[in-house]
Amino acid sequence: MSMASRTNSGTPASNDRLWDSVVGNDLSFRLARANALSLAGVHAALAEYDLRVRSYSVLAIAAEGSRPSQRELSEFLRLDPSQIVALVDDLESRGLVRREPDPQDRRANVLVATDGGRELFRAARAASRRAEQEFLAPLGALGAPLDAALRMLAGAPDAD
Amino acid sequence: MSMASRTNSGTPASNDRLWDSVVGNDLSFRLARANALSLAGVHAALAEYDLRVRSYSVLAIAAEGSRPSQRELSEFLRLDPSQIVALVDDLESRGLVRREPDPQDRRANVLVATDGGRELFRAARAASRRAEQEFLAPLGALGAPLDAALRMLAGAPDAD
DNA sequence: TATTGTTATACTCTATAACTATA
DNA sequence: TATAGTTATAGAGTATAACAATA
Numbered sequence: 136m137s138m139a140s141r142t143n144s145g146t147p148a149s150n151d152r153l154w155d156s157v158v159g160n161d162l163s164f165r166l167a168r169a170n171a172l173s174l175a176g177v178h179a180a181l182a183e184y185d186l187r188v189r190s191y192s193v194l195a196i197a198a199e200g201s202r203p204s205q206r207e208l209s210e211f212l213r214l215d216p217s218q219i220v221a222l223v224d225d226l227e228s229r230g231l232v233r234r235e236p237d238p239q240d241r242r243a244n245v246l247v248a249t250d251g252g253r254e255l256f257r258a259a260r261a262a263s264r265r266a267e268q269e270f271l272a273p274l275g276a277l278g279a280p281l282d283a284a285l286r287m288l289a290g291a292p293d294a295d
Numbered sequence: 296m297s298m299a300s301r302t303n304s305g306t307p308a309s310n311d312r313l314w315d316s317v318v319g320n321d322l323s324f325r326l327a328r329a330n331a332l333s334l335a336g337v338h339a340a341l342a343e344y345d346l347r348v349r350s351y352s353v354l355a356i357a358a359e360g361s362r363p364s365q366r367e368l369s370e371f372l373r374l375d376p377s378q379i380v381a382l383v384d385d386l387e388s389r390g391l392v393r394r395e396p397d398p399q400d401r402r403a404n405v406l407v408a409t410d411g412g413r414e415l416f417r418a419a420r421a422a423s424r425r426a427e428q429e430f431l432a433p434l435g436a437l438g439a440p441l442d443a444a445l446r447m448l449a450g451a452p453d454a455d
Numbered sequence: 456t457a458t459t460g461t462t463a464t465a466c467t468c469t470a471t472a473a474c475t476a477t478a
Numbered sequence: 479t480a481t482a483g484t485t486a487t488a489g490a491g492t493a494t495a496a497c498a499a500t501a
Contacts, residue, residue, distance in 0.1 A: 153356060153361060154451050156361060159451065162431065163430075164449075165445040165451065166330050169326060173327075173448070177323050187490090192324065196316055196318055199316050203313060205459075205460065211313040217493090242458065242459040244459085270323075273447055274444055277440055281444040282325075285322065285325040286325060288333070375469075375471085377483085377486090378468085380484060401478085402481065402482045402483070
């Protein structure tokens with residue numbers, strides 16, 4: 136049965152009996168494991184640019200000119216406002232983004248990428264996409280339904 | 296936790312423009328966000344039993360009689376051996392699992408659940424499954440392809 | 456009075472290196 | 479020499495409370 140060829144290169148065959156357990160058949164567990172593997176690939180790709188997944192996300196949104204407030208970033212990325220402060224501090228100290236005062240609300244900052252930030256983002260985005268596509272390659276036609284399912288589970292607005 | 300608005304009617308509409316970005320359209324990001332929401336639900340369900348997702352996973356595998364070594368758990372759960380030590384220490388101190396010497400390799404321990412451990416596992420499994428099903432409910436027919444896709448991405452052995 | 460950004464703190468998670476006893 | 483388990487430690491991620499400036 137499970138002696139067939141595996142997508143799991145390098146792992147001892149003895150683990151098959153662990154996969155055949157409640158945990159191994161748990162969708163939450165597979166989701167967590169897939170996410171860990173995905174993160175590892177993207178993280179390795181971004182390391183070359185001294186970016187982590189979280190700082191890349193902040194830089195990406197700023198680089199696209201969305202002009203988000205830190206509060207909006209906090210909600211969207213599911214990070215505490217205090218974590219956004221640390222992320223923006225780091226990116227700003229590296230000259231990749233700027234805090235600009237929001238003319239409509241002087242309490243709020245609006246995040247803008249510098250030219251250097253946009254340039255770094257473009258390179259990092261290419262590397263990130265290569266890693267993602269390599270990770271998703273074995274999926275084949277399952278890619279589309281996975282995308283639709285994750286869109287729902289992640290709470291994204293309805294697709295057009 | 297409850298900010299995963301289905302139709303996004305509760306969240307400020309301004310976030311829609313963040314979803315419409317490179318990050319929001321990134322499958323890795325959606326995977327991470329879906330995983331975070333899934334984990335939050337399971338975590339809340341397991342908290343009643345003083346279990347975390349990790350300790351639940353170890354307890355579950357032990358309770359099913361797989362008699363795993365700590366090394367096998369380390370590979371399967373993608374945790375460092377030293378983390379397994381801490382998890383097993385905790386479960387053993389609570390009388391839920393026992394370390395038994397492996398007669399074939401005196402370096403290795405084999406993990407066995409106690410009667411109390413099996414009992415707690417059954418209750419925790421029921422709660423965990425309720426949380427998972429609630430989380431997956433909106434998927435409908437997308438559940439099956441999601442399961443197949445995650446099985447591949449997680450590196451599970453081929454289905455029978 | 457409520458909200459934005461900030462500081463501070465603590466706790467969990469993750470990663471690594473070194474040690475021991477066995478193989 | 480290599481492996482299973484253990485100990486120790488440091489860094490990253492997460493959660494919370496309190497505060498100043500502004501709404």
